[in-house]
Amino acid sequence: PTPGETLLAVEGLEKRFGGLVAVGGVSFDVRAGEILGLIGPNGAGKSTTFNLVTGAQRPTAGRVRFRGADVTGAPARRMAALGLARTFQHVRLRPSMTLLENVMLGAHLRGRAGLVAGALGLDRAEETALRAEAMRALARVGLDATPHALAGSLALGQQRVLEIARALAADPVLVVLDEPAAGLRRLEKQALAGLLRELRAEGMTILLVEHDMEFVMGLVDRIVVLDFGVRLAEGTPAEIRADARVQEAYLGG
Ligand code: ADP
Ligand code: MG
Numbered sequence: 402p403t404p405g406e407t408l409l410a411v412e413g414l415e416k417r418f419g420g421l422v423a424v425g426g427v428s429f430d431v432r433a434g435e436i437l438g439l440i441g442p443n444g445a446g447k448s449t450t451f452n453l454v455t456g457a458q459r460p461t462a463g464r465v466r467f468r469g470a471d472v473t474g475a476p477a478r479r480m481a482a483l484g485l486a487r488t489f490q491h492v493r494l495r496p497s498m499t500l501l502e503n504v505m506l507g508a509h510l511r512g513r514a515g516l517v518a519g520a521l522g523l524d525r526a527e528e529t530a531l532r533a534e535a536m537r538a539l540a541r542v543g544l545d546a547t548p549h550a551l552a553g554s555l556a557l558g559q560q561r562v563l564e565i566a567r568a569l570a571a572d573p574v575l576v577v578l579d580e581p582a583a584g585l586r587r588l589e590k591q592a593l594a595g596l597l598r599e600l601r602a603e604g605m606t607i608l609l610v611e612h613d614m615e616f617v618m619g620l621v622d623r624i625v626v627l628d629f630g631v632r633l634a635e636g637t638p639a640e641i642r643a644d645a646r647v648q649e650a651y652l653g654g
Contacts, residue, residue, distance in 0.1 A: 435623065500551075
């Protein structure tokens with residue numbers, strides 16, 4: 402994609418659960434080469450928006466366009482095939498498998514939806530290609546020194562990084578992260594922020610859904626603030642930091 406071009410366009414997105422409006426008509430764009438932060442207090446609708454954009458849930462109204470295609474209500478595997486990779490708010494690694502196996506499984510499941518899941522059932526050439534792809538993804542995040550260590554042996558911060566490697570292995574154009582900083586210690590957050598900056602410098606586009614405002618402030622290019630399912634504010638980190646309504650929403654939430 403050309404830097405600055407709109408990759409993802411969300412228009413009037415809405416999700417109701419019975420009478421509850423979790424997301425009530427949200428619009429924003431994600432442009433190629435940027436990190437967009439989608440923030441808000443607990444219950445603001447961040448995870449629901451994430452699910453609507455990644456194909457995990459269908460909106461009750463509104464539109465999602467990705468790379469020019471109308472993907473409203475498209476399932477997660479179609480989004481993945483179009484180049485959207487996601488991580489999970491709660492780490493979904495397989496602790497008793499190695500780092501390499503975890504990444505291979507991710508690349509396999511996301512990128513090749515037509516094949517049966519699992520590394521079994523691959524022919525030798527496919528497995529070799531997948532392994533090389535997974536090693537490249539581990540190298541990009543700095544976890545290639547110990548590819549055969551067990552995922553369960555990693556500290557939480559490194560598990561989050563491994564999740565990102567798994568997303569990168571599918572060779573996405575947009576990575577969508579749900580609260581990657583949650584539960585991390587200060588140094589782990591700094592390392593994670595450093596990695597995301599590096600990925601941006603390589604041209605990756607990132608939609609960062611995150612509760613932790615300080616983590617987002619020092620990292621992203623633009624911020625969209627959700628509160629009670631609607632867009633409360635949009636702007637640069639400096640603009641958002643100075644916005645009294647945003648401070649109020651966070652203090653109240
Ligand atoms: P956030 O991620 O910003 O904390 P969520 O998107 O998880 O917010 O939730 C937004 C609102 O929607 C909350 O009031 C939450 O309780 C509600 N909600 C989320 N998912 C469901 C669901 N599957 N069924 C009913 N209510 C839901
Ligand atoms: Mg959430």
